[in-house]
Amino acid sequence: DAGVTQSPTHLIKTRGQQVTLRCSPKSGHDTVSWYQQALGQGPQFIFQYYEEEERQRGNFPDRFSGHQFPNYSSELNVNALLLGDSALYLCASSIETPYEQYFGPGTRLTVT
Amino acid sequence: LAKTTQPISMDSYEGQEVNITCSHNNIATNDYITWYQQFPSQGPRFIIQGYKTKVTNEVASLFIPADRKSSTLSLPRVSLSDTAVYYCLVTKASGSARQLTFGSGTQLTVLP
Numbered sequence: 290d291a292g293v294t295q296s297p298t299h300l301i302k303t304r305g306q307q308v309t310l311r312c313s314p315k316s317g318h319d320t321v322s323w324y325q326q327a328l329g330q331g332p333q334f335i336f337q338y339y340e341e342e343e344r345q346r347g348n349f350p351d352r353f354s355g356h357q358f359p360n361y362s363s364e365l366n367v368n369a370l371l372l373g374d375s376a377l378y379l380c381a382s383s384i385e386t387p388y389e390q391y392f393g394p395g396t397r398l399t400v401t
Numbered sequence: 402l403a404k405t406t407q408p409i410s411m412d413s414y415e416g417q418e419v420n421i422t423c424s425h426n427n428i429a430t431n432d433y434i435t436w437y438q439q440f441p442s443q444g445p446r447f448i449i450q451g452y453k454t455k456v457t458n459e460v461a462s463l464f465i466p467a468d469r470k471s472s473t474l475s476l477p478r479v480s481l482s483d484t485a486v487y488y489c490l491v492t493k494a495s496g497s498a499r500q501l502t503f504g505s506g507t508q509l510t511v512l513p
Contacts, residue, residue: 293444322500331488331503332445345500379444381501390501392444 291316293382293393301399302370310365310396314382320344321363322390323355324379332379338363367398375400403427403491410508419476421507423489426470434465434472437488439506445488449474476509484511 294313302308314321320339324332334347338357357363361382367374377397381390407423425434433452437445449456451463451472462475476483486506493499 324501324503329505331505332501334500334502337500347500377442381444383499389447389450392446395442395444397442 293318293380293391295378295380295393295396297396298394299397299399301401304370304372304400306370306400307366307368308370308398310367310378310380310398312363312365312380312382312393314361314363314380315391318382318384318391319361320383320385321357321361322381322383323363323365324381324392325349325374326377326379326395328376335365370400372400374398403429403432405489405491405504407487407489407504407507409505410510412510412512413479414512415480416478419479419483419509419511421474421476421487421489421509422471423474424471425489425491428469428491432491432493434463434469435490435492435501436461436463436474437490437501437503439486439488445503448487450492479509479511481511481513483509485509 296311322337323335326332335349336346337344341357352368354366377395379395380393383390403425405425413419435450436448439445449461449463453465456463464473488506
């Protein structure tokens with residue numbers, strides 16, 4: 290049973306560009322959450338998708354957007370990249386009961 | 402959600418028992434305490450969750466006093482591979498969109 294998978298593993302972008310990160314949830318999971326983790330910090334919640342809709346959002350600007358597909362996979366899009374967007378982006382999947390979030394290995398984004 | 406406070410770092414030696422204490426003074430009645438472990442460049446991994454008294458699984462034990470204002474994660478006989486960051490979180494057990502709020506965690510270093 291594959292766990293949560295994310296692609297790509299690493300990504301280097303230039304300031305001002307746009308990026309799309311992808312996540313496939315653990316089999317049987319229908320909810321996907323995205324987190325941003327800066328170096329030396331704990332993960333920070335970006336948003337959560339359930340039934341193809343954004344269900345809750347953290348304190349992130351509108352440059353961060355997402356999408357969930359009918360197969361429950363998800364994308365995170367970041368527009369107009371800033372140097373401060375450099376971080377590890379984590380995807381986590383879950384179901385309602387029992388509630389436990391399973392994290393993927395993350396995508397390391399570097400903005401130069 | 403209640404704010405959590407835990408030590409920034411701890412050192413231990415192989416074979417010792419490690420106890421990491423977390424304070425969460427403003428924990429609400431329906432909140433749970435959850436611990437995650439994170440290795441470098443990997444996503445966090447669920448370790449244990451509890452509401453009160455003691456919970457034990459194959460990896461760790463979680464001790465929660467009656468007032469629930471603190472909790473202690475106990476790792477028996479640690480090995481070098483237990484070197485990681487450990488996060489204490491206060492989580493909702495019910496309701497939709499249960500985002501996880503991470504602090505900075507405790508860096509545990511196990512020495513030979």
